[in-house]
Amino acid sequence: MLCWLVATTTLAAQDQSSVTFDDVRLVFSGASYGFPAPDDEQRFVFVVLDGVEVYQADRRMRANNLVVVLARTESNPADDDEPTPFLGNRRVVELFMDGNVSLEEADEQVANAEAAYLDNVTGELTLLEGHLRGDNETTPLILRFHRMKALSDGRREIAGLTFTTCDYDHAHWGIETDWALLEQTPDGRVLSTGPSIAQAGDVPLLWWPGTRINIDSARLPIEGFEFGSSSRFGTELRSLWSADMSHTAQSVTGLFGHTPERMKAELEFEVSYLSDRGLFLQPTIDYETEDSFGKFFVSYINDSASTDDSTPPGALPGTMPSRVPVDSRYRIDLEHRTRLDETKTIDIEVSKISDRNYLNEYYESEFREGKEQETYINYRDVEDNEAFQVLARIRANDFQEQVEYLPSIDRRVLAESTGETLFGEGFISTRDNLSYIRYRPDDDALVLSDDNADGVFDLADDSFFYPDSFEQLRIGRGAQIDFPIDLDNGDRVLLNGNADVTYFSKSNGHGATVRTSVGGALQWARTYSGVDDSAQDDFWNIEGLRHIVEPYLRYENRFHLSRSPDELAPPYRRTMGSFDVDGNSGLPGQSVLYNPNGLSGPIPIDEINELSRQNVLTAGLRDRIQTHQNGEVVTILDTEIMVPFYFNPGRDNDGTKYDVNIQDDDDDNFFNPSNGADGRPTSEVEGNIYIDSIWTPGANTPWLRNASANWQASIDPNNGTYRESYLNFRTDIDEEHSFFIANNKGRNVFNFLTVGTQWELNNKWSAAVFVQRDLRLNEEASMGFILRQRAHRWLIDIEFSRERNDTVNNNNRDEDRITVSFRPAALEEGDLLENISSRVR
Numbered sequence: 001m002l003c004w005l006v007a008t009t010t011l012a013a014q015d016q017s018s019v020t021f022d023d024v025r026l027v028f029s030g031a032s033y034g035f036p037a038p039d040d041e042q043r044f045v046f047v048v049l050d051g052v053e054v055y056q057a058d059r060r061m062r063a064n065n066l067v068v069v070l071a072r073t074e075s076n077p078a079d080d081d082e083p084t085p086f087l088g089n090r091r092v093v094e095l096f097m098d099g100n101v102s103l104e105e106a107d108e109q110v111a112n113a114e115a116a117y118l119d120n121v122t123g124e125l126t127l128l129e130g131h132l133r134g135d136n137e138t139t140p141l142i143l144r145f146h147r148m149k150a151l152s153d154g155r156r157e158i159a160g161l162t163f164t165t166c167d168y169d170h171a172h173w174g175i176e177t178d179w180a181l182l183e184q185t186p187d188g189r190v191l192s193t194g195p196s197i198a199q200a201g202d203v204p205l206l207w208w209p210g211t212r213i214n215i216d217s218a219r220l221p222i223e224g225f226e227f228g229s230s231s232r233f234g235t236e237l238r239s240l241w242s243a244d245m246s247h248t249a250q251s252v253t254g255l256f257g258h259t260p261e262r263m264k265a266e267l268e269f270e271v272s273y274l275s276d277r278g279l280f281l282q283p284t285i286d287y288e289t290e291d292s293f294g295k296f297f298v299s300y301i302n303d304s305a306s307t308d309d310s311t312p313p314g315a316l317p318g319t320m321p322s323r324v325p326v327d328s329r330y331r332i333d334l335e336h337r338t339r340l341d342e343t344k345t346i347d348i349e350v351s352k353i354s355d356r357n358y359l360n361e362y363y364e365s366e367f368r369e370g371k372e373q374e375t376y377i378n379y380r381d382v383e384d385n386e387a388f389q390v391l392a393r394i395r396a397n398d399f400q401e402q403v404e405y406l407p408s409i410d411r412r413v414l415a416e417s418t419g420e421t422l423f424g425e426g427f428i429s430t431r432d433n434l435s436y437i438r439y440r441p442d443d444d445a446l447v448l449s450d451d452n453a454d455g456v457f458d459l460a461d462d463s464f465f466y467p468d469s470f471e472q473l474r475i476g477r478g479a480q481i482d483f484p485i486d487l488d489n490g491d492r493v494l495l496n497g498n499a500d501v502t503y504f505s506k507s508n509g510h511g512a513t514v515r516t517s518v519g520g521a522l523q524w525a526r527t528y529s530g531v532d533d534s535a536q537d538d539f540w541n542i543e544g545l546r547h548i549v550e551p552y553l554r555y556e557n558r559f560h561l562s563r564s565p566d567e568l569a570p571p572y573r574r575t576m577g578s579f580d581v582d583g584n585s586g587l588p589g590q591s592v593l594y595n596p597n598g599l600s601g602p603i604p605i606d607e608i609n610e611l612s613r614q615n616v617l618t619a620g621l622r623d624r625i626q627t628h629q630n631g632e633v634v635t636i637l638d639t640e641i642m643v644p645f646y647f648n649p650g651r652d653n654d655g656t657k658y659d660v661n662i663q664d665d666d667d668d669n670f671f672n673p674s675n676g677a678d679g680r681p682t683s684e685v686e687g688n689i690y691i692d693s694i695w696t697p698g699a700n701t702p703w704l705r706n707a708s709a710n711w712q713a714s715i716d717p718n719n720g721t722y723r724e725s726y727l728n729f730r731t732d733i734d735e736e737h738s739f740f741i742a743n744n745k746g747r748n749v750f751n752f753l754t755v756g757t758q759w760e761l762n763n764k765w766s767a768a769v770f771v772q773r774d775l776r777l778n779e780e781a782s783m784g785f786i787l788r789q790r791a792h793r794w795l796i797d798i799e800f801s802r803e804r805n806d807t808v809n810n811n812n813r814d815e816d817r818i819t820v821s822f823r824p825a826a827l828e829e830g831d832l833l834e835n836i837s838s839r840v841r
Contacts, residue, residue, distance in 0.1 A: 019046075021070055022091035024120070028052040028066070037069065044070045044090065054095065058106060061116065064099025068092055092120045101127065107189070107216065109133045110148070123152035132156075132182075134189065134215035141215045142167055143182075143191070144174075156182035161193065163221070165793045165824055172792060173200050175208070175221055187264055188216030190244050198222060206271070211243035223268070228799075228819030232309045234276030236819065243267045249287055260289040270299075278302045280362075294336035294348075299362070303329045308361040309815065329354045331363075347378040356399040373397060376405075385414045401442050403606055408435035415482075423483040423495055431478045433502075437606070439470040439569075470569060476502030496521040500611060507568045515568065517611050519558030525550060535627075541700045543628040550622040557615045565612055615647040616687075629698050638694045643717065644687035653687055688723055689715045707731035723747055736760035751776040758832045764790050768832035780804065784817075786832050790825065797821045797832075 019026045030050025037043040048066040070090035095118040103110035103125075113130025127150075132143040146160025158181070164174035177193040196208040205225075213221050225239035249265035270282040282299040307323050334350040351373035353359055360367040376393035392407040411432045418426035478500040485493040500517040507513045528549045535545040620642040626635050646653045695709040708730055714723040728742035738758040745751035756770035766788045774781040784801030803815045 021068070022073065023056055024068075024092040024095070025055040026052060026066070026068070027055070042072055043093065046070060052097075054097070056118075060104045061097060061101065063097035063101045063116065065097065067096040069094040092118075094119060101130065103127065107134075125150040140167060141165055141213075142171075143215070144171075154184050158182060163191070163215075168792065170201075172794070173198070173222070175199075175211075177210075182215075185214075185246070186262065187246070188214045190214050190246070192247070206239065208241070211241075212245060212247060213242070214244045222824065224821060224823035226797075226819050226821030228817060228821075230815060230817045230819075232276075232815040232817075233274040236272065236274055238270065238272040238821075241267075241269045241271070243269075245285060245287075249285070260291075262290050264288045274301075276305060278304050291340075292336065292338040294334065297333040298331070300328070300330045301362075302327055308357050324357075325355045329358050331358060343383040344379070344381045347380075348376075350375050350396065352396045356397075372402075373400065374402070385416065387412045387414075395440050399442050402440065404438040404440060406436045406438060408433065408437070418481070421483075424485055426481050426483045429480045429482075433474065433476045433478075435474045437472050437474065441469065471506070472569070473505035474502055476500060478502075490526055492525045494521070494523040494525075496523070504563075504568055507563065508566065510563070510567060513563060513568075515563040515611075516560065517558060517562070518560040519556070519614075521554060521556040523552065523554040525552035539700055541627075541629050541698050546626040546633075548622075548624040548626070552620050552622075554618045554620075555616075556618075558611065558613055559615070561611060561613050612652075613648075614652050616652060617645045617647070619643055619645070634696070634698060636695065636697055640692050641689065643689045645685055646687060647685075649685050653684060684718045686717045689713075689717050691715065702734040703731055705732065721747060745775070750774070752781060766790075766832065774804070788832060793825050795823045795825050797823075 017026075017028055017032070026048065028048045028051060030048060030052070032046070032048045034044055034046040037045050046068040050064065052063055052066040054061040054063075054066070069092070071093045073091050096115070097117075098115040101110075101113035101116045103113070103116070110127055110130050110132050113127045115128045117126045118124075119126075127145075127148045129146060130144075130148070132145065132148065134141040134143070141163060142165065143158070143161060143163045145158045145162075147158070149157045151157065157179075159179055161178075161180045162171070162174040162176045164171040166172045166174070175193075175196050175198050177196040180191055180193040182189055182191050190212055191214075192212045193210050195210055197204050198206040198208060211221055221242060223240040223242050225237075227235075227237050229235050243266070245265040245267045246263050250259060250263040253259060253263065265285055265287040268284045268286075270280070272280040272282075274280055278301050280299070280301045282297075284298075285296045287294060287296075303324055304327070305324055330352075331354070332350065332352045334348065336348040338346045340346065352375070353373060359373070363370075373396075374393065375396040376391060378392075379390045381388040387410070389410040389412075390407055391405050391410075393403070393405045395402040395404055412430070414429045415427040416429070418428060478498065480496065480498040483495040485495070487493065497520045498518070500515070502515050504513050504515065528551075529546060531544065531546045533544045535542055620640065622640045623637075624635050624639075625637040626633055628634075691711065691713045693709075693711045695707075697704045697707055699705060699707075709728070711725070711727045713725040713727075715721070715725075716723055722745065724746045726742075726744045728740065728744075730738070730740040732738045736759055740754075740756050742754045743752070744754075751774065752772055753775055754770060754772040756768060758766065758768040760766045768786045768788075770782075770784055771780065772782045773779070780802075782801065782803040784799060787798040789796040789798075797820070799817065799819045799821070801817045803817075
């Protein structure tokens, strides 16, 4: 006993002591003492007070107090004469820690736990009342637990869990669950939970059946929610959630006999309540394996409305709102790609929509700017310069005019060298095609036919018909030879010859036929450049200038074509819009499609196999100005101008053949093709001038340092008027203010001027305001105000906006919106002006 007291006093007198017990090392500076275990004389108890650190392999723990139970090792039998029996070569059996316990192990960090218990025989570590911190790429994810048991295989069993991004003692929000499992995966630590409740403060918001999230990734379980009011949808409550679905996806693939080595799947789920419409559900799964990736997307709503408020697809101002044909409205999209090996790839896309206006009503931006909805499977084998492709495409939506390939088989060989010839080395490219094509028109495509051939449709004089479907087998071979020639003076010349032979099983009035085509092209280009090192300007941030000018001319002539497109497919006038005909037309409730341009032509089966005669000279110029900024070469002005000249303008110049005025000339608030279509044929040699210019000055002044301007335009050179023009300018006035202005217009169709500004009120608040005016009708098209607060771990946006609705009763169907949205600040903050510009026309 005397020896034990002496040893204890000695340890307490040291500034810092270190003791190693088998695989556990203790470092402490407070008081310590030890004694034999009362119930087992072969074991010893060691106690440390007032601060201790425990090291075990890669694990490091800290606490205020510690109790260790030690046992003798077989190599160290009992020795009653040992002066310090509790400090001999022992092994740790059990370890207790309490008081501000912390743990660091690999990427794992536990802080502020009340107590910890280590069973060193089984390797299980249990912590009570603490929180585990997962620092991912963007923000910490904090797991507050009642009990966490670290198993010897690396998994963590958790009871009484609340996880959140808020590190306040009383979190602003959290998701609470009774049990969870945390396990290490190749992609990070994945948390699987039982049934959960999302809450703001202590207020429950939403019950969730369970989730899987990767606490080391940038995805968070809640990605935002908003509430507000809209005259279009009523009261809106929207929420967006995400979860890791890798384990579930791997289990599903296992049911089909395939378990990939690596399976990563993320679920994003939008749940929204729209008081005037119903409950809107939209789950999306993005998945990836070692050889494939894709996305599965579904949305559904049991729509209680009788009509859609958005403009029907393709309709013009003055048309009636579209009727909702079904209550259960949905959308299903699947995009998938599998790489079979280094050369072979399979692409699959499936798109099914419940009705023709669903996309426009609930996905308006995608409807205006997105790609065509398609359903197909495509196999490709590309090796070196050879490519083999099989495409099968069907029409899944009855209301779409979609070409079906049943199937189309292609083999292409690119740039096979001819060896040296009279014109130097040439390169031959060939294409062989076998395809069975079926055109199925819109099932409701009742077409207004111009029986009077006067170029103007009239509901009274002209008739209606349903276009027929059309099927055709094609077998063809095409070849092209190119001779690139670089002359000694710097000119670049390209000689081109092409030919095509295709068999058609059916044509327009000719039965089975063979089309032959022969053409050629000659292109010249040259690059002129000059450098002025003396050009220096601090204001414009210029350190030398380089001017690059690349003029080019291209002459193309398909001088032989045995069958024109009109002879290969039945002619029918392409539809451009829709309107509901009133009872006087004899077609109540029918959706009638019309073409105010009056352009006749073949059924638009595809553009790949249809050739037409052409004889055109295209002149173009690309002009670039470059300088050095911050040690790098940058292009401050990049402009390209192109204009075609047609030698047979009446045949080839479709771009200026008609100038259509689609305004409602009789002011009856209903568009009638007979009084709204002003066709005037032209036969001008010059085609439209196309301009694309980008200016990014990067000057040393707040107004122009981050400024950018872009202008894209199509201009009729014969009268100097534009066909289309898209001009926008964006700049940061200073660190706290931004500004943009845009003018987008299409002649006789639209002309919108949009102005917006954003400014920082202080380090927590910012605001933006925008106004968009329809210059053609001289009225506001939309306007809005957004106020943003950067709260703790959150971005809170408050928006007030109004958007004109282009339906027959414009005055009282404008959409007013008031919304308050919450998004975790971990997500990319984005820019308020960018948010505005992405929503306006």
